Amino acid sequence: MxxxxxxxxxxxxxxxxxxxxxxxxxxxxxxxxxxxxxxxxxxxxxxxxxxxxxxxxxxxxxxxxxxxxxxxxxxxxxxxxxxxxxxxxxxxxxxxxxxxxxxxxxxxxxxxxxxxxxxxxxxxxxxxxxxxxxxxxxxxxxxxxYEPDLDELLQSREAFALVTAAHLLAQQTRKKPFDRLGQKLTLTKLLYQKGFSKDEVLTIFRFIDWVMQLPPALTQQFHQALAAFEGEKQMPYITSIERLGHERGWKEGREEGREEMKPDMVEALLTLLKQQNVVLSEQVLSVIEAADVTQVRTWLRTVINGEVPTAFSTPT
Structure with missing residues (x-):
């Protein structure tokens, strides 16, 4: 770490x-x-x-x-x-x-x-x-x-229960970036669900973000998924979090059409779908391969939020 x-x-x-x-x-x-x-x-x-x-x-x-x-x-x-x-x-x-x-x-x-x-x-x-x-x-x-009590840590409303959980999950997901993406998003969502103040959310998020660093392509997907989640919760913390990102020197690559990011996004998409036990037909795999980077990004955001894109349902 x-x-x-x-x-x-x-x-x-x-x-x-x-x-x-x-x-x-x-x-x-x-x-x-x-x-x-x-x-x-x-x-x-x-x-x-x-x-x-x-x-x-x-x-x-x-x-x-x-x-x-x-x-x-x-x-x-x-x-x-x-x-x-x-x-x-x-x-x-x-x-x-x-x-x-x-x-x-x-x-x-x-x-x-x-x-x-x-x-x-x-x-x-x-x-x-x-x-x-x-x-x-x-x-x-x-x-x-604290490892045997990881589930209890995630359920706790104490700040350092989540801090400890973040440390343990960072260790468990070392060299497993796609697993880390899901765990990091889960931890960050918990900050909003446990009644922490905005300052507490940002303080604990700084820690989570530091110990659970992601590759650039997955960092971008994390922030897009988090922005969508914050929009649903109507908690405008994302502006501050994005500012933290700029202070840390994140390069999120927000330009549309960055095709060089597509292979990483496709790999992340397929890995997350596999973790959700979603089986894709050859037809759907061909659709994914032919899609542009903007569409792949949209699908990836949907999957990170725990849903399966309707385009992945093979017609019967």
Whole structure:
């Protein structure tokens, strides 16, 4: 998955409370949300000297207040890791003592593991020398643990249930672009059906769009199908989503008659029909082959929306 950290950093900052509520409910309940929450990672100087190699900046750092305790002001440090790294525990320990040295306040660290290796669960740093023993145990979130509950995630109204589902489906559809197209459209439609605000829809969509990237031809079909869906729902969010696309540099190729896109569109069309158990006659296949790119695009949009074009019904 490309640039694992970036989408998680963005959404954890925007929906920080929702993230804690979903992954660590007891911690969420312990925080006094009536007090300001400060995101500090962008303001921090590097915690390591320039000469040290490797990753040397914390992913996210928040300043919050506890409801109870003698020391109410505390810091929450969140790290995102998408691949096995034997140095991760040492890095977490180093972050911990550097942060404590800087702030002299309680530090709580949470590590979110997005890799697919179920047995890799680094949750402790230990060091011993003679009769000295040092140990730091920290909580982890292993996203693959949620795989058995994927259906429940999709039914949930919690933002991070869909975020977690998007991560898992992105893993499952790697190198399967046509499967990913269908799953991405399903996830995006769910955003509109669960009562999220427009800002929440756009925030979660940014994450989904980042982790479930599609080839250019399928990206175009995705946005056309989504535009049709939004029109039915009378929710004018598509303008903002299209703006996000331009900011990301999408090249959707909206010009009519781009024949070079037709082979990819036909392949997508036939694959999606096969997934829907639609059997096409030789006559219909010939009609598809002879159609221009505009007509193929129209059929593909219909199939993405779960329908079968009437032109594909062989006369009896």
């Amino acid at each position: 490309q640039e694992f950290d970036s989408p998680w950093k963005q959404i954890s900052e925007t929906l920080f409370a929702e993230m804690l509520a979903f992954y660590r409910g007891k911690v969420y309940e312990a925080v006094d949300w009536s007090r300001p929450v400060r995101c500090l990672d962008k303001e921090l100087p590097k915690l390591f000297s320039e000469g040290q190699t490797g990753r040397r900046e914390v992913d996210k750092l928040f300043e919050v207040h506890r409801k109870e305790g003698s020391r109410r002001l505390v810091y929450i440090h969140i790290e995102f890791q998408n691949q096995q790294d034997p140095d991760l525990p040492e890095r977490i320990f180093t972050y911990y003592y550097r942060l404590f040295d800087k702030y002299r306040k309680p530090i709580w660290t949470l590590v979110l593991l997005g890799d697919s290796v179920r047995g890799w669960r680094p949750d402790c740093y230990e060091s011993e020398l003679w009769d000295l023993c040092l140990s730091l145990r920290y909580p982890i979130i292993k996203l693959t643990d």
